[in-house]
Every structure is written in C-alpha cells, then in structure tokens.
Amino acid sequence: MVVNGYSERWLRQGFPWVYPAEVISAPPRIRPGDDPLIRAESGAVLGRGLWDDGWIAVRRLREDDGPIDEALLAERVDAALALRQAVIDPETTAWRLLHGENDRLPGVRVDVYGHFLVLTLDSPSLYRLVGPLCALLQARLQPRGVFLAWRLDPRDDADRKLPQPEGLIAGHPPAGDVRVTERGVAALVRPGGGKDIGLYTDMRSNRAWLEPHWAGRRVLNLFAHTGFFSVVAALNGATEVVSVDLSEQVLERAEANLVANGLDPALHTFLAEDVRRALDRMRRTGELFDLVLLDPPGFSHGPDGPMAAAKDYPRLVAASLRVLAPDGWLVGALNVGAVSPRDFHNAVRDGARRAGRTLQLLHEGTQAPDHPAAIDFPEGRYLKFGVWRDVPLG
Ligand SMILES: C[S@@+](CC[C@H](N)C(=O)[O-])C[C@H]1O[C@@H](n2cnc3c(N)ncnc32)[C@H](O)[C@@H]1O
Structure with missing residues (x-):
C-alpha cells in the first residue's frame, strides 16, 4: 500500500497510525487484519502494519519490511516488561504491562492484576495477535487466567462485529474479587469486569505524591468510584473522607476496600448522588473540606443531565472551591486525551x-510510568493531574 506525503512525514517521526484519507492505494481485496507493507510515493519502505476499515486505516507495528510474527511480539513484550521491572515496586501487584502505541504495539494493552491478566484490543482487526500474545504472556508471567476486553472507539461503526466476546480466554476465572496491592495498599478488583475492573493504576504516582499530605485533613472525594483515593487518604491520617459517586454499587466496593485495609467505613461518609447536587447542598449548608479531589469521567449522564468534563470542568472547579476551606487544597484530574495540559490549567x-x-499550583502530575507516553504520539499523554492551594486573602 502507498501513503501520501503527509502520512509519510508523520510515520517518519514515529507516529504509528495511517488515516483512511492518507492512503493513496491499497491491494484490491485487502481486509481488516491483513499486514501490508507501507510505502511512500517514492517507493521507500515505511514499515508494516495491520489494516483496518475504521477511523484508522493502518496501525504500524514495525518500521522495516520484516514480518508481524511471534519474534516481533516477543521483542515488544520483553522491552515493555523490562521497563516495568524497573519502575514497579515489589509491593505493587496491579500494573500495566503493555501500553499500546507507547510500547510500539498499537491498539493493544495488557494489564496485570495479581495472577490475572487483561488483554484489551482497540479493534477487531488486531484479533490475530490474541493467540500468539496469549501464549507469550503465559510463558513470561504464568497467569492463572487471561481475560479479553474490547475498547472500541466511538468514531468507529458502533455495530462492528467482534470475532470473540469479552471474557476469559485462557486459564481459570478467579473465585471472587481479586486482592491486589498498590504500594502495599489493598484493592479488590474484578479483572473480568469489563470497564469496571475497579482500580485505575495510572493514578499510582499521583497517589504516591499525595501520601504525606492527607494527615489531619477532612477530605471530599468527588466521582469517588471504588474509593481507592479515599482508602489512601484514610490510611494516611485523613480525619474524615466523604466519597461521592452516582453509583451505589461502586460505593459498596469502596466500603469493602476500606475494610480490606483494616479501616472502619463507619468513620467515613458515602453519598450516592450526582456530584453537582451534592456540591450545591454542601455549599448551602456551609460544609467545608481541607482537600477536595475532583476526578470526573469524560462523559456521563446523571439525574441532573449529561456532563462533559472538558466543557463542564470550570463549573465543577468553581463548585468544589465553594466548599474548600481557606488554605485548602484542590486536587484536579482529567482523563480526556483531547484536552491539552494547557487547556486543563x-x-x-x-x-x-x-x-x-x-490558587497556586503546587504539583503537576500525569500517568504513572507503567503507562509511558511515546513522545511522537500526542495522544500518549492523556492524564492531566494537578494540586492547587487556595491562597487565603487577608
Ligand atoms: C473515572 S471514575 C473516577 C475515578 C476515581 N476518581 C478513581 O480514581 O478511582 C468515574 C466515576 O464517576 C461516577 N460518576 C459519573 N457521573 C457522575 C455524576 N454526575 N455524579 C457523581 N458521580 C458520577 C461514575 O459512577 C464513576 O464511578
């Protein structure tokens, strides 16, 4: 296949995707999962990738004309493993082994949750990698079970046919929740739980930064999910943690996570309601917190209507600050690749x-190093994180 000059420039810089509009010609009966050689108009080889029929036309897996085979996958997995051996501490058993484009295996993620692995693919066109990858992962890590998950892009046809549904593809499922640790702190996760596994491991380095700063503070954890930030806050001396989330189920899991760490959930508060409503009530009743953690999802539908974090962030920050005590800290996060760190600030x-x-900025963070960001892949640095102090004006 031949790509245009624009795509050639990006590919030469290390960007791993070719978009459909950049393809000048392709073999007549090419199908998703085929592995064409990518050439410039000059005939120069730009690499080999997997063809797709979605919003991405080709994901490039190598820069030369070699094959996409077991040896290539082994090279990628071993390079990724070497990084994690360097950055994951022995007290952490939940981590990302392969981070797609950023580990030179576009569209493929592998997460480790104790003895279980989750292999996530962005498109059915990558399915041919499942067998060899699964065999490799079993040889390297001897997991008890491997789950397959799909992370299809909304820009692709919503009715794309999946070659295999999500679920267990090797070994055995866990008997119940799986107990993993992050820097020694326990979390109960569900590796087969699709989008709700229950722990965002990319936040590890941000939680580590906050560790010395929870003591003596009353904390409000907004969009608390399964409460891992609440657990870390309580373990490190927060006087009370109020966790707010729309979903009662995740708050029940948050309570279980507190118990798993020997903490008493009765000393803390769990509110199953829309964050916007909770903040409004707290402002009216004059509640104040020493630290407010604001980590909304990209999009959601609550009883108070839809919420798009990119657009609604300033309003959420303002409402959070109205319940922040003078001299308090605002901890803000946003996991939306399309918003730049500058726009976030x-x-x-x-x-x-x-x-x-x-406010004054105290700390800026991003995702933990087992979620590296390739410097030629702008989408790689997706997680924005900052800690601001309210400056009391007198
Ligand atoms: C991406 S998770 C937040 C991650 C969490 N801070 C953590 O580190 O585990 C998003 C959570 O926001 C909750 N949520 C979404 N919209 C909400 C709303 N309007 N009010 C309250 N919670 C909401 C979801 O139920 C989900 O648990």
Missing part, C-alpha cells in the same frame, strides 16, 4: 475566577 483558572478564589 486554563479550565482550573476559569473555575477559580468564577468562585472568586486565588
């Missing part, structure tokens, strides 16, 4: 202005 600044508060 501007959103926090706009929110602070709305609330009439002055």
Whole structure:
C-alpha cells in the first residue's frame, strides 16, 4: 500500500497510525487484519502494519519490511516488561504491562492484576495477535487466567462485529474479587469486569505524591468510584473522607476496600448522588473540606443531565472551591486525551475566577510510568493531574 506525503512525514517521526484519507492505494481485496507493507510515493519502505476499515486505516507495528510474527511480539513484550521491572515496586501487584502505541504495539494493552491478566484490543482487526500474545504472556508471567476486553472507539461503526466476546480466554476465572496491592495498599478488583475492573493504576504516582499530605485533613472525594483515593487518604491520617459517586454499587466496593485495609467505613461518609447536587447542598449548608479531589469521567449522564468534563470542568472547579476551606487544597484530574495540559490549567483558572478564589499550583502530575507516553504520539499523554492551594486573602 502507498501513503501520501503527509502520512509519510508523520510515520517518519514515529507516529504509528495511517488515516483512511492518507492512503493513496491499497491491494484490491485487502481486509481488516491483513499486514501490508507501507510505502511512500517514492517507493521507500515505511514499515508494516495491520489494516483496518475504521477511523484508522493502518496501525504500524514495525518500521522495516520484516514480518508481524511471534519474534516481533516477543521483542515488544520483553522491552515493555523490562521497563516495568524497573519502575514497579515489589509491593505493587496491579500494573500495566503493555501500553499500546507507547510500547510500539498499537491498539493493544495488557494489564496485570495479581495472577490475572487483561488483554484489551482497540479493534477487531488486531484479533490475530490474541493467540500468539496469549501464549507469550503465559510463558513470561504464568497467569492463572487471561481475560479479553474490547475498547472500541466511538468514531468507529458502533455495530462492528467482534470475532470473540469479552471474557476469559485462557486459564481459570478467579473465585471472587481479586486482592491486589498498590504500594502495599489493598484493592479488590474484578479483572473480568469489563470497564469496571475497579482500580485505575495510572493514578499510582499521583497517589504516591499525595501520601504525606492527607494527615489531619477532612477530605471530599468527588466521582469517588471504588474509593481507592479515599482508602489512601484514610490510611494516611485523613480525619474524615466523604466519597461521592452516582453509583451505589461502586460505593459498596469502596466500603469493602476500606475494610480490606483494616479501616472502619463507619468513620467515613458515602453519598450516592450526582456530584453537582451534592456540591450545591454542601455549599448551602456551609460544609467545608481541607482537600477536595475532583476526578470526573469524560462523559456521563446523571439525574441532573449529561456532563462533559472538558466543557463542564470550570463549573465543577468553581463548585468544589465553594466548599474548600481557606488554605485548602484542590486536587484536579482529567482523563480526556483531547484536552491539552494547557487547556486543563486554563479550565482550573476559569473555575477559580468564577468562585472568586486565588490558587497556586503546587504539583503537576500525569500517568504513572507503567503507562509511558511515546513522545511522537500526542495522544500518549492523556492524564492531566494537578494540586492547587487556595491562597487565603487577608
Ligand atoms: C473515572 S471514575 C473516577 C475515578 C476515581 N476518581 C478513581 O480514581 O478511582 C468515574 C466515576 O464517576 C461516577 N460518576 C459519573 N457521573 C457522575 C455524576 N454526575 N455524579 C457523581 N458521580 C458520577 C461514575 O459512577 C464513576 O464511578
């Protein structure tokens, strides 16, 4: 297949995708999962990738004309494993082994949860990698069970046919929740739980940064999910943690996570309601917190209507600041690749202005190093994280 000059420039810089509009010619009966050689108009070889019929035309897996075979996958897995051996501490048993484009295996993620693995694919066109990857992972890590998950892009046809449904593809399922640890702190996860496994391991380094700063503070954890931030806060001396999430089920899991760490959930508060409603009530009743953690999902539908984090962030920041005590800390996160770190900071600044508060930035973070970001792949640095202090004006 031949790509245009624009795609050639990007591929030469290390960007791993070719978009459909950049393809000048392709073999007549090419099908998703085929592995064409990618050439420039000059005939120069730009690599080999897997063809797709979605919003991405080709994911490039190698830069030369060699095959996409077991040896290539072994090279990628071993290079990824070497990084994790260097950055994952022995007290952490939940981590990302392969991070797609950023580990030179586009569209493929592998997460480790204790003795269980989850292999996530972005497209059915990558399915041919499942067999060899699964065999490799079994040889390297001897997991008890391997799950397959799909992470299809909304830009692709929603009715794409999957070659295999999500679920166990090797070994045995766990008997119940799986107990993993992050830097020695326990979390109960469900590796076969699709999108709700129950732990976001990319936040590990941000939780580590916050560790010395919870003591003596009353904490509000917004969009608390299974409460792992709440657990870490309580373990490190927070006087009370109030966790807010729409879903009662995740809050029950948050309570179980507290118990798994020897903490008493009765000392903390769990509110199953829309964050916007909770913040509004807390403002009216004059509640104040020393630290507010704001980590909304990209999109959600609550009883108070839809919420798009990219657009609603300033409003959420303003509402959070109205319940933040003078001299308190705002911890903000946003996991939306399309929002740049600069726009994220501007959103926090706009929110602070709305609330009439002055903030100073104390720390800026991103995803943990087992979720590396390839420097030529702008989508790689997806997680924005910052800690701001409210400056009391007197
Ligand atoms: C991406 S998770 C947050 C991650 C969490 N901070 C953590 O580190 O585990 C998003 C959570 O927000 C909750 N949620 C979504 N919309 C909400 C809303 N309007 N009000 C309250 N919770 C909401 C979901 O139920 C989900 O548990």
